[in-house]
Amino acid sequence: TRCSTAIFGCAVIFLWSVANLFFLSQFDGNRTAARADSRESEHREKTISKFYPQILMTPPARCTVDAWSWPYETDCKELAKSLHDLNPAVDKVYKKTLTDPSFIMNIYHPSKDGVSKRIWEDGCWECHHIKTLLYPIILAFLDIGGNIGMWSLSPAAANYRTITIEHLPDNYERFCWSVSKNSFHNRPHLIKLDVEGHELMALVGATQFL
16 A cells, blocks of 8 residues: 555656646747747847838838838939930930829830830820829828839829839839929939839838828
């Protein structure tokens, strides 16, 4: 009987020890995972702040375009002036749009570009969408992949602030010629970047701004 009691006691102690070790390992595992998540979050914030420091430093309620577009925003007025100084005789094709309100748009030669051909012949690109574009705008219009600016310049002509993301030099040069021709300088914001890879982080601040 004494032997059985001793064996039973040893078994209870053994099982209690195993249970303790299991729960301690679970606790340590959770704590390690929490530390890893914390390190990952800290690393992400440092990465964002390295490329776009103003995003983290500007409270959402006080965000401006500058808080998230830096350092990619293009000064269209300066770019148009520089291009003119470089080649005053550069061949530019302009077309007055049939949008409401209308504006003058710099386009490619109609024989070389499908979008420009439609603008040249119809007075706009995707006219049926442009007609209803302005009604839902509250604060600003964000255009990702702006091309030569039909969708962005239409709200700008109606006195809305626009944010356009475009990475092709030929496109944003024409965009800037249009901005300069219409004196839209205080409304459109042209962001030069290709929306892929780490540059996607430039859009993080857009949710704060909009």
